[in-house]
Amino acid sequence: MAPDPTPIPGHKAVETLVAKLRRRQIVGSRQAALETVLVLRQVVSKARFSNIQQLIVIIREAGRRLVEAQPKEHTVGNTVRRVLHNIREEYHSAVKVSAPTSSRNVYTISKFVLQGQPRKQTVGAPKSETTATLKEDDPDDPDSFARGIKPILMEAIQDVLDELETVYDNVSKTAKDHIHSDEIILTIGHSRTVEAFLKSAGHTRNYTVIVAETAPSYSGHDMARALSAAGISTFLVPDSSIYAIMSRVNKIILGAHAILANGGLVAITGSLLAATAARAHSTPVVVCAGQFKLTPLWNLYHDYGALDFADPSSVLGFEEGKLVERVDVVNPYYDYVGPELVDVFITNDGDHPPSSVYRLIKETYDDDDHEL
Template structure:
């Protein structure tokens, strides 16, 4: 159930592991490094962002909600700027900010019920507290505030009694949030900042759980979407789509057309999606690997097109892997339904950006550098991301079930705070 169970590329795994040992700044830097080298992509970005923000909440200095918000926002902006091609980072940052706002307002309400005075004192107390409290970023040694997400829940429960003394004794933990979260209203005033911290941490854990479970939840709808005898075109199946297909294969007999953008000249070794094909064929689902860019030729045979969205924009358009828009467009030309898979965390309260959709990639896979002449004279453009306009998408299959374009706004509103929606992480300095 923990997010760390999901499969990362090696470098990503290393990053997540190193999070607890490193200072906050070091973790952020190494994540930015990975982002810039594009060693973290897509869903992993979302997860890693959540991890980093969790560190921000846990490790950085903050004495009130606004400080925390601005910290999260600053770090979020840095991450988003490091990877402008991954709007999903902004989604997670917004989600976390929304979460903080929620928890804070809950706290304030609680305070309102109690005494105004107490909260004043508390804010005073917390204003003094943090400096000594948040020394750890500089502190060496592997055990700062927060043990890794998976350590035993029991470890710190003993250190629970709430007092001023306890507050200053450094070892408030993420685990203790479990008790804290369950009784937010009964919190004593002085521990409020702790409570807030632990609740926010808790909330981030939830977001991480959501990310890690989204694929499974989406796959849960597979047998509703896929019927026996279907011919399903899976365009560059991502983890999400793979799981979706495998789940459907458990219940239905259908045929999968796999489209990979694999460069034919470099695929001498491992065939693309060999593992997926094996899994599918073991449950009796036939796969046909299409070695083609143009998909109109096959569309007459195909019943539905499935691919995963990198991001769902607020207008219903999608940011997708290069070429998926060709699949969607071919499906439209043949009036075949297009199912876009993606967890709610991929919903991005922004308008689509042309720059991101036109993102250019490495052209050396297609044009050999050995042919220098050719390279000199040609302007090679290898686009690696595409935009799918909303009118080409029929179903948005999320972890909350299948949605239509008209319902997206409501989902956006449920997940993001209006204050954060208008905020652009890229433009803001």
């Protein structure tokens, strides 16, 4: 089935999500990822296909629509890639392609060097093979393949969903190894992951958090409220004093909107300020983020618009009539923080330095899905 304009199965759900993403009715990386999984599950359950390639084309088509709708919610694309990856994997294990799939997840640098891009081969190989249990392209019963494999695929999608649902817990599992008693931690913005991480550390450790208020969204206020409600000693400071207090800070914990392939990250505005100040004081910078934020893109820092410029009203009120006419106000929502400013990423898949993010990405997604 060629990628023709015939409507994607579950078309309506896709279009609804597209509209919501465009209108920013769904914001936040986890929320977007969750909605994407739900829609993809619907697409798969309604899809009609007689071999795996057709299904993949369908999913990619749906994914492309979603990503185009809102290229700035990177987790949408990531989730689509993840689902594709899991589907392929389940498919391969289902049709029991012996050799390549068994070593599929075992990746080392050395193997990488030796094999080049093993993924291409493994994906290409099973196309011709058929097994007794699952027969592709059955001319008598074109739906038999779909019937046979759908339960497995739904399970694969469920895995992605489960991972998203447990991501906070898994990220904060190791919190007490990173935060020690009597430390002073600085954070910025209101990232749920960071909040869960700090709260989890708060169960066992007695430490202090300084929250930068994160103008102009002032999401730091919510963060400070949430943390102090959990019994953690919390200070709220203006963004301008980040540098001044940096000498007292033991560690900076940042949330991320997206982690890029080069080890840099897109995070709420002010993060760059904090990370740069930390560099000047050699304070370690820790980034807490779920694996679903790993994004196989690396050139975003060239892209001015990627910082997502929101409306200027939180910087300059619309009622300042005369000023509005004469002043150009910009209100970037995100900062790009380069890999050289980050010390470690804490994910639900373990801790990684920025230099190995590319490897995580290789493991998580298939190469040929990078461009949807």
